[in-house]
Amino acid sequence: MGEVELSCRAYVKMYLHACLFPRCSINGLLLSSSPTGGAVCVTDCVPLLHSHLPLAPITQLALTQVDVWCSQTQQRIVGYYQANACISDNSPTPCALKIADKIAEQFDNAVLLMLDGSKMSPDYRVPPIVMYERKDSRWILKDKHTIMLRQWEETRAIASQMMESGDHTLLVDFDSHLDDITKDWTNQKLNTKIEELASPANGNI
């Protein structure tokens, strides 16, 4: 199967989502604004839930809303991510497989990404992610060498910096949006902050 590229924005938001709810299982959707064909470029993500992941109504609602938003913004849902509350076990749960299956119905090269909580300490050197791809109706582990994170050191630095300065509290997931619908689950403000930190003017390249 093909290569997958994970953008800084997508990684940082997933990381901050996991940091915002360290005691819960969290999940979200991976999006791409790039044309299909060739490598799958995950350019953004939408954090979804931090409670009752296996329950259907809110997941269905979120999938539908994100779908609509994607068609309005020329993006598509290309994958799913999850981090388990219990850090000793980072294998995909049945609900993760179900949602990933659904996404794969619409997009052949869908990816399933599990965040490994045990590798998320400040001194970690490698990306704390495990990726799965679909082959013959099963989700199998993806070869690490086909996963690309451009400028990993920079991305890692941005993620750490934002967490330390408390920016993870700015992140809004779909659950939080339902608690207060004035909050923006597309996280435009956070996206801007990430862009600013990643910009060459900051001397980050």
Added chain:
Amino acid sequence: MLMLPFLRLHSCAVITSPTRPVKMPERFESTLEKRVVECYRSEEMRDKLRKWREDNCRNSEQIVDVGEELISEHASKLGDDIWIIYEQVMIAALDCSRDDLALTCLQELRKQFPDSHRVKRLTGMRLEALERYDEANKHYDAILQDDPTNTAARKRKISILKAQGKSTEAIRELNEYLEQFVGDQEAWHELSELYINEHDYGKAAFCLEELMMINPHNHLYCEQYAEVKYTQGGLENLELSRKYFAQALRLNNRNMRALFGLYMSASHIAASPKVSAKVKKDNMKYAAWAATQINRAYKLAGRGTKENKCSMKTVEEMLESMQITMS
């Protein structure tokens, strides 16, 4: 030599002769100010901690921030409150991997209450945080030997099973616990969460039914019950879910999950080929009502900000697209 009244506020007053104009030297002024500010500040922090205790919040990072400062700088002002604050801060510190702070609090509590079961439980919790589960279990077993009705120790043992990923055992133990302590809401809720994670929706629903009986005015239990029923699927469960989403809304008309849930369950029922024309019509009415409320809520929320206009538009489009599947 006279001490003028307003100088009495200081313990180190400036004593001047009454003939000379009295002006407080600058450093004493700032000491006074500092003390007044400190006094208000420690009250504020104390109130925050009390509120978080009463609401049972798990905002451990904040508790550690406020609690650590309060303990280290204002301990003398806390009186007997200090012990409950030590307990609260210790548990929050464990949650944030601050073993240094947790140990400090624990040692103070051990000194003051050497034979207390409550403090023994805290010792156990620290061992749990260090993943020394066998030792922690020994502590809890010792408490239970002394006092078999100690619910806190039993719950900690169940938490250890959960932390070790032993869901089946945790569920079994929790069921046994609830046979004895039928009114324990916290335990029923924990059990419902465990069942949901095991995808055993029927049993999760049962737990939520118990919770709704104990607490009929809690809109969150109604809404969670409705979500479980919806997840179970099938026409009967969908109708139940719609009823309970509606009930949750009656109890709290701002519950957005319940509003969306009502919309979705009513829409699915109306779209089902198995229902009579009347049921279809009724459910389309409910769905239409819910859609109006949702749109109104988003319009209100969307005033002013560009980002919110985006979610408003998204919701509108989504509701429209779901309507098509109904007719």
